[in-house]
Amino acid sequence: MGYVLHSAWRAGAPYRTRIGLALKGVDYATVPVDLIKGEQREPAYRALNPQGLTPALEIGGGEILTQSLAILEWLEETIPGPALLPTSPLDRARVRAMALIIACDIHPLNNTRIGRKLSRMGIDQAGILKWTQGWIADGFDALEPMVARHGRGFAFGETPTIADCCLIPQVYSANRYEVDLTPWPAIRAVNARALAHPAFQAAHPNQQPDAVAT
Numbered sequence: 654m655g656y657v658l659h660s661a662w663r664a665g666a667p668y669r670t671r672i673g674l675a676l677k678g679v680d681y682a683t684v685p686v687d688l689i690k691g692e693q694r695e696p697a698y699r700a701l702n703p704q705g706l707t708p709a710l711e712i713g714g715g716e717i718l719t720q721s722l723a724i725l726e727w728l729e730e731t732i733p734g735p736a737l738l739p740t741s742p743l744d745r746a747r748v749r750a751m752a753l754i755i756a757c758d759i760h761p762l763n764n765t766r767i768g769r770k771l772s773r774m775g776i777d778q779a780g781i782l783k784w785t786q787g788w789i790a791d792g793f794d795a796l797e798p799m800v801a802r803h804g805r806g807f808a809f810g811e812t813p814t815i816a817d818c819c820l821i822p823q824v825y826s827a828n829r830y831e832v833d834l835t836p837w838p839a840i841r842a843v844n845a846r847a848l849a850h851p852a853f854q855a856a857h858p859n860q861q862p863d864a865v866a867t
Contacts, residue, residue, distance in 0.1 A: 671856035685863030
C-alpha cells in the first residue's frame with residue numbers, strides 16, 4: 654500500500670504537508686476532505702484522526718500520522734534527502750522556530766474553525782477579517798528579520814527547509830485575507846523563489862483534485 658494523504662485543497666496544514674512530500678519525492682494518493690461541508694467531523698474521518706483536523710497521512714500497516722509538523726519531522730527522519738533541516742543543532746533550532754511561529758502562533762488563530770467560533774460569538778465578517786489580518790501581521794513581523802538574516806533564497810539558506818513548508822502556505826493565506834505584504838520584502842522574495850520550484854508548484858492548492866475555482 655502506498656501513502657494516502659487526507660487533505661483539504663487550500664487548508665494550510667495539508668498544504669505544508671504536501672510541500673514536504675513533494676520535496677522528498679514521495680508518491681501518494683490524495684483523498685479530499687471538504688472542510689466546509691464538515692467531512693472532517695464525520696465518523697469515517699474521525700476514525701483516522703480523532704481530532705477531526707487535516708491532514709492525516711496513511712503510511713501503511715494501519716499506521717496513520719497526524720499533525721503536519723510531526724509528519725514533516727517524520728519525513729525528515731525516514732527519508733534523509735533532500736534534507737529539510739540544517740546540519741547544526743543551532744541552525745535546526747532556528748528553522749524550527751521559524752516554522753513554529755507559523756504553525757503555532759499564526760495559523761491556528763485564523764483557520765476555519767476559529768472563524769466559525771468568532772461568528773457564533775457575534776463578530777461580523779469585517780471583524781473576523783481584521784482579527785485574521787492582525788495575527789498574520791504579528792507573525793510576519795517576527796519572521797521578517799529572521800528570514801532577512803538567515804535566508805539565502807529560501808527562508809533559511811539556499812535550499813528549502815521545514816520553515817518554507819510552513820511559510821509558503823501562510824503567504825497564500827495572507828493573500829486570501831487581503832493582507833498587504835509590502836512590509837515584509839524578505840518574505841515576499843522567498844515566496845517568489847519557492848513558487849518557481851517544482852515541488853511547491855505541485856503542492857499548490859490550485860493543483861489539487863478538490864480545488865475549487867475562485
